[in-house]
Amino acid sequence: MRIDVVTIFPEYFGPLDLSLIGKARASGLLEVGVHDLRTWTHDVHRTVDDSPYGGGPGMVMRPEPWGEALDALVAGGRGEPAGGAPGGGVRLVVPTPAGEVFTQAMAHDLAAEQRLIFACGRYEGIDQRVLDHAATRMPVTEVSLGDYVLFGGEVAVLVMCEAIVRLLPGVLGNADSLAEESHAHGVLESPVYTKPPEWRGHPVPEILRSGDHGRIARWRRDQALLRTARRRPDLLAALDPGTLDKRDVALLSGAGFQVRGADMAK
């Protein structure tokens, strides 16, 4: 996969050199280009913003530098102009609090793309025409990290990059971690423990030290379901009842949680 990020703060992306993303880059599983939007300005002040049409507070990112940046990246894949099919298998991802909320499912969809361009907004955001024009030549996805407002899109892009890159084949040492973790199957992961067996008066649940893999798996499943029901009833409500077995349903109803479509449990 190749990821290009356009921003007025390239320094924000130092963490893309670190940890498993850094290793993925070093091993060739991932290419990353971070581009300063001001490269595509032509005035002495390298201006990227202007006052909003219609009035109101704040400034809006001007379309011209964004248009040139996307022209260059779409055409060349690395910022240099080149030929090739319009779009060329690229998806533009624009972080905005007005976008669709980012989920693990969306991370999976984006991880299946060959190339992603992230456009980091600042001020009151990017002139809408940039997105409208880009949509004539490539898919455009507007993504929100959640129902709050950040200063800019950089942090949101770092979050999305982590979630996406860890799904790329070969990036995680043990791909099984992906199957077990929170949000993989609509439930949260059970609590996890390591040595020592007792710490500050808190013992590790005995069952995890029993060596009985069947009972451990069932305990983890129970904890995952109860945790999800208590913390994220929205996830429980959205769960496909066909993924539950009769013991799951008995556990949840015994703990006072109603399961939608309980009669469909296996």
Ligand SMILES: C[S@@+](CC[C@H](N)C(=O)[O-])C[C@H]1O[C@@H](n2cnc3c(N)ncnc32)[C@H](O)[C@@H]1O
């Ligand atoms: C101050 S915000 C602009 C907010 C915009 N005026 C609005 O009300 O929708 C500046 C930039 O931060 C980023 N941003 C802010 N909150 C975000 C969120 N919840 N998710 C993703 N990006 C966000 C976007 O790139 C946005 O263009």
